[in-house]
Amino acid sequence: MGSVRWAFRCGSWTPSKGDWLLAARCIQREEKDRIGQFVFAKDAKSALAGRLLLRRFVCERMGVPWSQIRLERSPRGKPYLAAPLKVGSDSGQAWSFNLSHQGDYAVLAAEQGLQVGVDIMKTTTPGSSSVPEFFRIMTRQFTAHEWSVIQSAGSEHQQLAAFYRHWALKESFIKAIGTGLGFNLQRVEFHLSSEALTQGRVLRQTKMYLDDEQEEDWILEESLLDSDHHVAVALGPVGEPGSACLRPSLPPPTTFTLLSFSDLIASASPLTEEDPAYWDSFKMKAEAPQRQRDTLASK
Ligand SMILES: CC(C)(COP(=O)(O)OP(=O)(O)OC[C@H]1O[C@@H](n2cnc3c(N)ncnc32)[C@H](O)[C@@H]1OP(=O)(O)O)[C@@H](O)C(=O)NCCC(=O)NCCS
Numbered sequence: 001m002g003s004v005r006w007a008f009r010c011g012s013w014t015p016s017k018g019d020w021l022l023a024a025r026c027i028q029r030e031e032k033d034r035i036g037q038f039v040f041a042k043d044a045k046s047a048l049a050g051r052l053l054l055r056r057f058v059c060e061r062m063g064v065p066w067s068q069i070r071l072e073r074s075p076r077g078k079p080y081l082a083a084p085l086k087v088g089s090d091s092g093q094a095w096s097f098n099l100s101h102q103g104d105y106a107v108l109a110a111e112q113g114l115q116v117g118v119d120i121m122k123t124t125t126p127g128s129s130s131v132p133e134f135f136r137i138m139t140r141q142f143t144a145h146e147w148s149v150i151q152s153a154g155s156e157h158q159q160l161a162a163f164y165r166h167w168a169l170k171e172s173f174i175k176a177i178g179t180g181l182g183f184n185l186q187r188v189e190f191h192l193s194s195e196a197l198t199q200g201r202v203l204r205q206t207k208m209y210l211d212d213e214q215e216e217d218w219i220l221e222e223s224l225l226d227s228d229h230h231v232a233v234a235l236g237p238v239g240e241p242g243s244a245c246l247r248p249s250l251p252p253p254t255t256f257t258l259l260s261f262s263d264l265i266a267s268a269s270p271l272t273e274e275d276p277a278y279w280d281s282f283k284m285k286a287e288a289p290q291r292q293r294d295t296l297a298s299k
Contacts, residue, residue: 001093001249004061004110005233006053007225007256008264010046011104017279019261024278025270027051028071036278041285046101052264053108054079054099059267061110062087062095066269076180096238098175105225107256109233117176117234120225121164123157131156135163142166143189165197165230166190169206169220172234187211190220199224202253208234221253231256 015023024032031051038044051071058081059066070083079099081087087095093113100107103122110116126134135151142150146166153162169190174183189212193205206220221233235250 001114001251002061002095002112003251003254004057004108005254005256006057006259007105007107008049008053008259009104010049010101010106013045013049013261015045015261020279020282021274021276022270023048023052023265025272025274026066026265026268027055027271029272032272032278036281039285040288041282042288044282044285046106049106049264050099050101052268053106054097056264056267057097057108057110066267067271074178076178076182078175078178094238100175103229105229107231111235113238114235115176115238117172117174118231119168119171119175120229120231121168123161123164123228123230125160131160141170141185143186145189145191149192161230165192165222168230168232169222172220172232173208173218176234176236197222197224199226200255202255204253219250223255225256
């Protein structure tokens with residue numbers, strides 16, 4: 001089984017005109033148009049980096065030439081490889097992949113023979129409300145057990161970190177099954193392992209319960225890209241629930257590799273003509289909403 005875990009630090013990416021225009025030429029036209037409509041540069045950069053991560057993965061690991069890759073989205077938005085239909089693989093096991101971008105990073109997780117969902121969450125203090133008020137607004141997103149763990153985590157910052165850790169876990173599962181917003185988040189509950197989550201290693205001990213039953217077939221990989229960014233990767237059986245028990249055959253977990261812009265673009269080839277107006281419009285965008293810029297400036 002193959003595993004890929006890649007991260008790109010889009011928060012500190014300040015693309016030159018040449019980089020931005022080249023990157024825009026190397027993604028599908030409709031994605032370029034979608035990204036062009038973002039109000040803030042931060043969102044445009046992370047979405048563009050996400051598309052490059054996906055294409056780099058399909059090109060380098062699935063062996064599809066860049067120009068032949070056709071990515072589409074499921075009706076609920078999950079990207080998949082629509083063409084070419086036949087892609088060879090050494091082991092005969094199909095790849096599954098998923099993307100997340102939040103905070104300062106875009107991340108990609110891909111796995112052979114399993115379905116995969118990934119979510120990254122940055123621990124941030126709520127802008128307009130106190131932490132207890134923020135938690136009150138979010139009550140319905142977590143179960144009573146999860147809230148007890150979050151609220152007994154220690155200082156407010158530790159409680160927020162526990163909150164975002166649970167959030168990333170929940171989203172990674174939702175993204176693996178591809179349902180998006182339509183899923184009742186109370187149905188899935190996470191029981192964290194007592195082992196501390198530390199940078200540079202991957203924890204696989206967290207347990208998942210679906211409708212009160214432990215899901216032995218699902219594996220949750222958790223890591224910290226830095227002290228503020230939690231990543232969760234959910235790995236599950238490709239077929240019907242309960243169709244296979246994965247744990248014995250799974251290789252050791254892979255940590256995220258940080259890629260540079262040159263890495264992202266290394267196997268790329270342009271799909272569309274150069275569009276200088278795309279740079280002009282990017283340069284006009286504010287980096288992020290004012291509140292986020294204030295938070296960054298105060299660090
Ligand atoms: C769209 C959703 C799948 C994730 O959105 P998100 O967490 O805001 O964003 P992320 O950065 O993690 O992921 C976005 C990427 O996921 C992928 N994606 C989109 N829809 C998806 C789906 N249904 N399933 C899996 N992946 C999906 C896309 O690649 C997307 O990036 P792109 O549009 O630039 O290609 C959806 O689950 C959502 O909006 N969830 C919020 C629901 C909620 O209330 N969660 C609370 C959890 S406690």
